[in-house]
Amino acid sequence: MPTWISDAEYKDLGYPQMDPKFRDREWHRKQLQLDSTDPRHNPNLNRDQSDPEFWYHAARRPFNKALLRTEQHWNARREVWLKQFEQVRDMNQRRELFSDLLEDTPADVKRLVTPILHYSITMNVIVGFLEKAEKAGRALSEVLTDEENLNVLRGIRDKIDADGDKAAEDMLAEYDARSRLLAADRQEQAEEEEQERKVADVTTLAQIMNWGQKCKKDGLVEWEQGNYAEARASWRQAHDTLRPFQAADKETNELLFELHAAVLKNLSQACMKLGYWNEACKASTLATQLCPEDHKAWFRRACALEGxxxxxxxxxxxxxxDECSVGRPDRGRIAKDTQAKREKLQALREREQASLKKSMEKAICRSVFSEDRKAGTWEGCNLIQGC
Structure with missing residues (x-):
């Protein structure tokens, strides 16, 4: 944990929280002593550095993992900074371009736009108009004179004239929120389009499967220690590694899909533990697609859908x-688990129906469905006990 920044600032910047003992020099001294003398504490003590497990185990150490997560967060923040810098630079360049393009627009449009051109919300809207003009093969001045677009600009101008900078900030916040929703939809659509796997050569397959196994094991270690968020991160990393590829031959492909399905089942379980039900459902659904006969994948999906x-x-x-378990030696155990889940689902249905019935009784009690219902009227309460 850095000493040049306070804990509060470190937390405000979104960095993952570290164990306070990582600041303790005495703790580090003891760890170094154990690392150099006790193979039970440090399995790498008698292991050669050329062994992949040497580096895998080193990466699993809590302090090293904390450093890695911190670096990943810093890199993510740096990418955001670079994108913001590019956006600001691009916006400044476009502002100069728009000033030139506005010279060709009618005088009333100039009077409307020029006073609010320095606001980001205005620039974002005009950028949209410019993209629309480029797609349609029209000049920006023509697009700006469309009545629909003029109404948008008039609305922005009226709000800014009325409430000033605050109105501009509020409109920009709303615009950014909508843009993020659209970006999320586009990203989800792109991920669906990228589901088609590429055929990888033997060397690439060996590398990704070894890395997938490593990440899977990392997740299991974290899961056993109760670090569910870290387990999810490890299994998510394995999923991202295995997802784009497939093998040329059927036998190797089955091994790859089996490993990927196992990772997805674990990922689904971790997501459910953390309350990420949508992600759990997506992971378990993909697992059932990879291994349709895997009863555990279907059970994970059932649990996610229940959530x-x-x-x-x-x-x-x-x-x-039930169909997948036909002919399996452990069919009795599987049937017992599914029966318990069915009973739970039935209990949830009954609870939902009871809640709905209670709500309907209250609505009838308050004459919600009456044609001549008046505010504050409680006629009909005597029809239902307990109102």
Whole structure:
């Protein structure tokens, strides 16, 4: 943990929190002593550095992992800074360009836009108009004179004239929020399009499968220690590594898909533990696609759907488990687990129906559905006990 920044500032910047003992020099001294004398504490003591496990184990050490997470966060922040710098520089260049382009627009448009051109919200909107003009093969001056676009600019001008900088900031915040939603949708669509795997050569397959195994083991170690967020991060890393590739031959492909499905099942479990139900559902769904006969993958999906409240689809997953378990020696145990899950789903349905019934009774009690209902009228309360 750096000494040039306070703990509060370190936390405000979003860096992952480190164990306070990492600041203790005495703790580090004891760790170094144990590392150099006790192979139970340091399995790398008698291991050659050319062994991949040497570096894998070193990366699993809590202090080293904390340093790695900190560096990853710093790199992510740096990427954001660079993007922001590029955006500011691009915006300044476009502002000069727009000033020249506005010379060709009618005088009323100039009077409308020029006083608010220095606001970011205005620039973002005009950038959208410019992109629209380029796609349509029209001049920006023509697009700006469209009545619909003029109404947008008039709305911005009226709000800024009324409330000043605060109105501009509020509109920019709303614009950014909508842009993030659109970007998230585009990213999700791009991920779906990238699901088609590329055929990798033998060397690449060996590398990605070794790395996938390493990340899977890292996640298991963290899971056993109760570090569910770290386990999720490790399994997510394994998933990102394995997702883009496939093998040329069927046998190797089955091994790759089996490893990937195992990682996805673990990832789904970690996401459910942390309450990330949508991600858990996506991971388990992909696992069922990779290994349709894997009953554990279907069970993970059923649990994720239960968390999302989709009980009917969860029931269908349990039916798939029944089909997958035919002929298995542990079919009895699997049937017992699915029956327990069915009973839980039924209990949830009954609870939901009871809650709905109670809500309807209250609504009837308050004459919500009455045609001549008046505010504050409580007629009909005597029809239901307990109102």
């Amino acid at each position: 999302l409240g989709n009980l009917d689809e969860a029931e269908r997953c349990l039916q798939m488990i």
